[in-house]
Amino acid sequence: MLGSRTKTVLQRLWQALPVLFGVIVVTFLLTRALPGDPAVYFAGPAADANSIAEIRKSLGLDLPLPQQFLIYLGDLSRGDLGQSLSTGQPVLTDLTTRLPASLELTFAALFLSTMIAIPMGILAALNPGRLVDHACRLLVTMGVSLPTFFTGLVLVFFFYYLLGWAPSPIGRLDFAYLPPPHVTGFFTIDAMLVGDLETAWAAAAQVFMPAVTLALFTLAPIARMTRAAMIQALSSEYIRTARAAGLSSRKVILTYALGNAMLPVITTLGMVFSFTLGANVLVEKVFAWPGIGSYAVEALVVSDYAAVQGFVLSMAILFVLVNLLVDVIYTLIDPRVGSEA
Amino acid sequence: MEDATTMRDKSILGSAPQPALVQVDRLGVSFATRNGTVQAVSNVSFQVAKGETLGIVGESGSGKSVTSYALMRILDRAGRISSGDMTFSGIDLVNADERTMRDLRGREISMIFQNPRMALNPIRRVGDQISDVLRQHAQAVGSNARVKSIELLKIVKIRDAEARYNAYPFELSGGMCQRIVIALALACRPRLLIADEPTTGLDVTTQKTVMELIVELTHERNMSTILITHDLGLASSYCDRIIVMKDGAIVEAGETSELFASPKHAYTRKLIRATPRLDSTVRELLLEDLATAAKPTKAARATSDVPILQVTSLTKSFAPEIAKRSLWLEKLIRSKSIKPPEAPLAIDDISFSIPAGGSVGLVGESGCGKSTTSSIIMRLLEPTVGSVKLNGVELTDIPIKSFARSTYRAQLQMVFQDPTDSLNPRFTARRVIEDPIRMLGSDEDRKCIEERVEQLAERVGLPVDLLSRFPHQLSGGQKARVGIARAIALSPKLLILDEPTAALDVSVQAIVLNLLHDLRADFGMSYLFVSHDLNVVRLLCDDVIVMRAGRIVEQGNASEVLASPQSPYTQTLIDAIPHPPSLHAA
Numbered sequence: 031m032l033g034s035r036t037k038t039v040l041q042r043l044w045q046a047l048p049v050l051f052g053v054i055v056v057t058f059l060l061t062r063a064l065p066g067d068p069a070v071y072f073a074g075p076a077a078d079a080n081s082i083a084e085i086r087k088s089l090g091l092d093l094p095l096p097q098q099f100l101i102y103l104g105d106l107s108r109g110d111l112g113q114s115l116s117t118g119q120p121v122l123t124d125l126t127t128r129l130p131a132s133l134e135l136t137f138a139a140l141f142l143s144t145m146i147a148i149p150m151g152i153l154a155a156l157n158p159g160r161l162v163d164h165a166c167r168l169l170v171t172m173g174v175s176l177p178t179f180f181t182g183l184v185l186v187f188f189f190y191y192l193l194g195w196a197p198s199p200i201g202r203l204d205f206a207y208l209p210p211p212h213v214t215g216f217f218t219i220d221a222m223l224v225g226d227l228e229t230a231w232a233a234a235a236q237v238f239m240p241a242v243t244l245a246l247f248t249l250a251p252i253a254r255m256t257r258a259a260m261i262q263a264l265s266s267e268y269i270r271t272a273r274a275a276g277l278s279s280r281k282v283i284l285t286y287a288l289g290n291a292m293l294p295v296i297t298t299l300g301m302v303f304s305f306t307l308g309a310n311v312l313v314e315k316v317f318a319w320p321g322i323g324s325y326a327v328e329a330l331v332v333s334d335y336a337a338v339q340g341f342v343l344s345m346a347i348l349f350v351l352v353n354l355l356v357d358v359i360y361t362l363i364d365p366r367v368g369s370e371a
Numbered sequence: 372m373e374d375a376t377t378m379r380d381k382s383i384l385g386s387a388p389q390p391a392l393v394q395v396d397r398l399g400v401s402f403a404t405r406n407g408t409v410q411a412v413s414n415v416s417f418q419v420a421k422g423e424t425l426g427i428v429g430e431s432g433s434g435k436s437v438t439s440y441a442l443m444r445i446l447d448r449a450g451r452i453s454s455g456d457m458t459f460s461g462i463d464l465v466n467a468d469e470r471t472m473r474d475l476r477g478r479e480i481s482m483i484f485q486n487p488r489m490a491l492n493p494i495r496r497v498g499d500q501i502s503d504v505l506r507q508h509a510q511a512v513g514s515n516a517r518v519k520s521i522e523l524l525k526i527v528k529i530r531d532a533e534a535r536y537n538a539y540p541f542e543l544s545g546g547m548c549q550r551i552v553i554a555l556a557l558a559c560r561p562r563l564l565i566a567d568e569p570t571t572g573l574d575v576t577t578q579k580t581v582m583e584l585i586v587e588l589t590h591e592r593n594m595s596t597i598l599i600t601h602d603l604g605l606a607s608s609y610c611d612r613i614i615v616m617k618d619g620a621i622v623e624a625g626e627t628s629e630l631f632a633s634p635k636h637a638y639t640r641k642l643i644r645a646t647p648r649l650d651s652t653v654r655e656l657l658l659e660d661l662a663t664a665a666k667p668t669k670a671a672r673a674t675s676d677v678p679i680l681q682v683t684s685l686t687k688s689f690a691p692e693i694a695k696r697s698l699w700l701e702k703l704i705r706s707k708s709i710k711p712p713e714a715p716l717a718i719d720d721i722s723f724s725i726p727a728g729g730s731v732g733l734v735g736e737s738g739c740g741k742s743t744t745s746s747i748i749m750r751l752l753e754p755t756v757g758s759v760k761l762n763g764v765e766l767t768d769i770p771i772k773s774f775a776r777s778t779y780r781a782q783l784q785m786v787f788q789d790p791t792d793s794l795n796p797r798f799t800a801r802r803v804i805e806d807p808i809r810m811l812g813s814d815e816d817r818k819c820i821e822e823r824v825e826q827l828a829e830r831v832g833l834p835v836d837l838l839s840r841f842p843h844q845l846s847g848g849q850k851a852r853v854g855i856a857r858a859i860a861l862s863p864k865l866l867i868l869d870e871p872t873a874a875l876d877v878s879v880q881a882i883v884l885n886l887l888h889d890l891r892a893d894f895g896m897s898y899l900f901v902s903h904d905l906n907v908v909r910l911l912c913d914d915v916i917v918m919r920a921g922r923i924v925e926q927g928n929a930s931e932v933l934a935s936p937q938s939p940y941t942q943t944l945i946d947a948i949p950h951p952p953s954l955h956a957a
Contacts, residue, residue: 265447267489273445274484275504275555276477285503286492364494365539 038367042357046350053346054106058099061335068333072115102339111343112336116329121340124325129344130215131202132314132321136307137216138237139244144299147249151256151295152288155264166253174250182243182316189239197235199317207232240317244310248302255298259291266290293364300356304349391418392563392595393442398455400434400441400619411437411450412619419563424589424596426610426627428603428642430876431847434619435599439565442597443480444472460562478508481556483585485568487548491540497551498524498536501558508559523554527584545737546577550584557588564589567599574736574903575947582609582949601876603646604949607631615639631952645881646951649933653888653910656881677763678724679865679897680748685757687718687743687921717743718754719921725865727762730891730898732908732929734944735918741901744918745867748899749785750774762864781811784863788870790850794842800849801838804828804856811861827856830893831886848879852886859890866891868900872907884910905941906948909933917941 069086070077077085086092090101105112111121154166173181189196197204202217207229210220218237221230263269264287272282311323322341329337361367400412412434419425427435440446442457444464457464459480462471484490492500501520505511511519517536524532527550540548549569556564566585570578586609589596600606606613607627614624615638623636634640645656718740725731733741746752748759750771759766761779769777784807787793794803804824808815815823825835831852842850851871858866868887872880888911891898902908908915908929915929917938925938936942 267484267486268492270445271484271490271552274443274476274482276473277503277507278473281503289494366493366541
């Protein structure tokens with residue numbers, strides 16, 4: 031049994047490789063096709079045609095595309111993602127500081143939203159057409175229809191400006207604290223690792239409001255999917271058997287129905303995670319969160335090839351990893367998966 | 372307490388020698404639907420005595436399952452017990468609170484369902500599912516639940532019970548899953564077992580072993596049983612008393628022997644007639660007036676010497692062809708795992724022929740290779756070795772990809788098992804029937820096609836005004852007619868019938884079988900009738916082929932094979948089919 035499951039996982043990894051190569055090719059071509067000339071931007075407003083050509087040459091932009099691509103591949107294999115034109119830092123360094131910030135925010139948001147959405151979806155499925163179901167639908171619709179920057183600003187207005195409960199929305203940590211030593215890149219976890227509970231608490235407080243903002247937005251797909259999957263599971267024949275055998279409703283709902291309903295929910299979670307990670311630019315902007323989304327947008331505006339490519343590539347790797355993780359969880363929950371492969 | 376006293380009083384006053392375990396009085400069940408309330412069951416009364424087996428017989432929509440769900444109070448949210456009383460051993464089931472009901476379910480009353488594989492949680496080990504029930508009813512605690520579950524698995528005769536404890540439903544056969552469901556139902560030694568179509572979808576021999584297991588275990592424990600079935604043969608073999616239901620009401624009730632000897636209600640008579648017996652003819656399945664109205668059967672025998680279908684040494688193996696896909700990584704992954712065992716052949720060197728105008732039955736249990744054979748003849752599967760000749764033309768020479776457009780494809784049509792699943796849900800009946808004419812017919816204008824479709828509908832007995840309907844707006848019998856009209860649209864020479872009546876009620880089956888019988892005579896078609904039911908095959912076929920594990924074990928004249936089978940396997944198959952008492956015997 032375990033053998034066939036390991037095989038499934040290995041096969042999935044193997045299938046991810048061509049996807050990654052495709053991503054490398056496509057991002058390379060797309061960034062070259064973007065309007066705007068990095069050499070012009072880099073040379074500054076006072077440059078003449080000569081100095082621009084010189085800079086273009088020094089950046090390797092005068093070479094034919096296939097050659098540029100080969101050079102790019104060579105750099106990649108050495109772990110060199112290039113130099114960011116706008117920050118002046120190696121792209122790899124930028125990503126290693128900013129990606130954990132985004133991940134921390136996304137994880138916190140997804141944790142919050144699953145904690146609310148899954149019980150809400152179960153309750154709605156148990157009482158379809160009743161008050162709980164309608165309340166759930168209302169909350170979910172509101173969450174998804176209000177733009178995140180708006181909910182973010184409203185939260186800041188009430189909880190920071192009026193009530194003063196939340197810390198100022200200025201990034202990952204208040205100025206009063208020093209960032210903990212880099213281990214995982216998650217400030218909350220890193221601070222706890224060195225036993226600095228005060229900093230950990232401050233970092234958690236800092237991440238709370240942007241996480242709530244994102245969570246409100248991601249409630250909808252998770253809650254809807256949980257509801258639909260639960261309704262389907264509850265009407266299936268094995269639930270009828272379980273009820274006919276006199277099992278307690280707790281057992282029937284939590285073990286029998288939810289176990290089966292989790293499968294589509296996990297797939298949804300994987301998708302929600304992927305799009306949240308890349309699409310939370312607005313939340314990052316509102317809360318001055320130094321994440322990867324805002325980094326990518328800034329790089330894109332100034333045709334910073336290396337930074338954009340690095341961003342897209344790291345996102346692609348994350349997507350592949352998340353999908354792999356979803357598949358692994360799937361095989362753990364559903365014994366049928368491994369044997370079909 | 373009070374209920375129990377009145378119960379006892381009633382039974383003293385009544386003629387029943389033993390107090391009834393279950394007493395149902397004027398039960399009514401209604402369902403709230405979008406179009407208002409629908410009365411699914413009305414005025415149903417019956418009793419079940421201790422140790423007695425009661426059969427509830429009826430066709431789909433008769434309310435027989437709803438009655439039993441009401442008894443256990445596991446109706447859907449929309450369903451409601453609208454009137455009547457139900458008592459179990461003196462306990463008022465209609466007004467009992469949910470807690471009492473939960474304690475009764477599984478411990479006092481339990482249920483076996485049809486489609487056993489769907490009735491088990493697909494992602495939980497079967498042993499754990501049995502343990503869940505044991506623990507719920509305090510028959511076991513965490514530490515001994517496993518041991519007790521394995522004991523139960525042994526009781527339902529599952530070999531290698533320790534290992535099977537850890538199996539998932541998808542790893543077990545249908546028969547095995549039904550044993551698990553039985554173990555689950557009997558885990559807490561209940562006093563009443565409700566078996567809802569417990570063997571539908573199982574092979575006849577599996578059906579026999581499962582039914583015998585149920586009888587053995589329930590007798591041993593002196594349990595009462597309610598057997599819900601559409602199969603009169605099954606009911607007659609295993610029940611003491613039978614009630615016949617139609618449209619939510621009881622039409623007739625009585626002792627089994629009495630009911631079959633002198634059925635009083637017209638519907639009971641219709642059902643009994645429609646159930647194929649060892650000696651019935653296809654005409655006898657219909658009611659008296661219908662049968663006489665039907666044309667006398669005329670035999671369409673061979674008109675030419677060339678057989679319409681000639682299958683010679685056909686062999687099919689599904690062994691994975693690793694050698695062809697030698698990706699290095701796959702090798703790397705597989706190198707540790709054991710080599711797949713030599714796969715048995717799905718079909719092992721079979722040969723047979725169908726004379727022009729003849730009809731041959733292909734009989735066997737699931738996995739015997741009968742569907743693989745029909746798929747190869749239809750050029751849906753490539754045989755490993757062998758030849759298939761249609762009217763003397765070698766079909767295997769035509770590539771599978773171009774066969775769908777070949778002129779030979781028009782001569783070869785198929786009627787499928789499930790009348791619902793084999794129709795495109797977004798096509799009207801008219802579109803379904805005209806589809807093959809559009810695809811393969813000679814270029815005809817719209818008017819011609821329209822006329823042709825209407826002729827076909829008329830021929831298969833489908834009212835022309837139903838042609839504009841979608842499959843979900845048609846009944847099972849009507850859908851079967853649409854499927855048949857589609858198959859005969861191009862006047863094929865050979866029709867492959869893949870269990871065409873398996874999903875139909877017996878009275879509809881009788882009509883469809885008669886229709887197929889008439890069509891063959893009228894159009895001069897040949898049939899290859901694939902089925903698991905020897906009895907049905909015999910009604911329609913001149914010759915019969917019995918298959919087992921990919922091989923032909925016996926072939927010959929249908930009535931001769933049934934009367935005096937040469938192979939012990941054929942004998943087992945015949946013995947396994949439960950028959951209602953013969954009509955002529957009465």
